[in-house]
Each structure stands twice: as C-alpha cells, then as structure tokens.
Amino acid sequence: MEALxxxxxxxxxxxxxxxxxxxxxxxxxxxxxxxxxxARKQKIQESLEYAESVKKQAAEQxxxxxxxxxxxxxxxxxAAQAAAQVGEKEREAILAQARQDxxxxxxxxxxxxxxxxxxxMAELHDEVVRLSxxxxxxxxxxxxxxxGHRQLVSEFIAQADQxxxxxx
Numbered sequence: 001m002e003a004l005x006x007x008x009x010x011x012x013x014x015x016x017x018x019x020x021x022x023x024x025x026x027x028x029x030x031x032x033x034x035x036x037x038x039a040r041k042q043k044i045q046e047s048l049e050y051a052e053s054v055k056k057q058a059a060e061q062x063x064x065x066x067x068x069x070x071x072x073x074x075x076x077x078x079a080a081q082a083a084a085q086v087g088e089k090e091r092e093a094i095l096a097q098a099r100q101d102x103x104x105x106x107x108x109x110x111x112x113x114x115x116x117x118x119x120x121m122a123e124l125h126d127e128v129v130r131l132s133x134x135x136x137x138x139x140x141x142x143x144x145x146x147x148g149h150r151q152l153v154s155e156f157i158a159q160a161d162q163x164x165x166x167x168x
Contacts, residue, residue, distance in 0.1 A: 125157070128156075128157070128160065129153050133152075136152050136153075136156070
C-alpha cells in the first residue's frame with residue numbers, strides 16, 4: 001500500500017478521526033436536530049389537529065346559527081300572523097261597535113221623530129179645538145158656557161176621528 005502512496009498508519013488515523021467525527025456529529029448535531037425536527041413535526045401535527053377542530057366547531061356554530069335564525073324567522077312570522085289576526089279582530093270589533101252605535105242613533109232618531117209627531121198632533125188637536133170653538137161661536141152666534149163649549153168640541157173631535165179613521 002505504500003507503493004500506492006497510502007500509509008497504513010495515516011489511513012488508520014484518518015479512519016479513526018472520521019469515526020470520531022461521525023460520533024461527535026451524531027451526538028452533538030444529528031440527535032438534537034432530529035429531536036428538534038420531531039418536536040416541530042409534533043407541533044405542526046397539533047396545529048393541524050387544532051385547526052381541524054376549530055373548523056368543525058365553526059361548522060357546528062354555523063349550523064346552530066342557521067337553526068336559530070330559522071327558528072327566529074318562524075317565530076317572527078308567527079308573531080306577525082298573530083298581530084294581523086288581533087288587528088283583524090279589533091277591526092271587526094270596531095266595525096260591530098260602529099254598526100251598533102249607528103243603529104242606536106237611527107232608533108233614537110225614530111223615537112225623536114215619533115215624539116215630535118205626537119207633539120205636533122197634540123198641537124194640531126189643540127189648534128183644531130180652538131178653531132172649532134171659534135167656528136162654533138160664530139155659527140151659533142151665541143156664547144156658550146165653558147162646559148157647553150167642551151161638549152161641542154168633543155163631538156166635533158169624535159166626528160173628526162171617525163172621518164180620519166175611515167180614511168176619507
């Protein structure tokens with residue numbers, strides 16, 4: 001080997017140096033780097049798992065939000081329908097009260113008209129009596145006492161009522 005220019009002592013020394021260097025590198029650099037890479041890989045895996053769980057939670061919260069939103073929409077719609085029904089009932093009640101008030105006014109007006117008609121008839125009756133007395137006084141050309149006047153007027157009214165009752 002010396003003919004090739006290789007010294008066996010130097011070769012053994014270089015191999016020993018190389019092995020020592022490998023052992024030192026392995027102990028001092030390779031294991032800490034592998035440990036660091038393993039720790040980093042573990043952190044990345046944990047981060048991915050956390051991100052996945054956050055994603056699942058977000059999806060669940062989205063579903064819950066949509067469910068609550070749908071429920072709120074249904075409740076709002078039900079409340080709107082209930083309010084519309086209450087409004088319709090209130091409108092019907094107001095209309096019924098207005099009709100009832102109008103009917104009362106019509107009945108009161110009829111009663112007032114009937115009262116006024118009776119009063120007019122009484123006034124007309126009194127006027128007829130007065131005119132009858134005047135006419136009777138002029139026709140008879142004599143003055144009767146009060147009782148005679150009343151009897152004459154009563155006979156005239158009775159004849160007038162018969163005339164009125166016959167429809168002539």
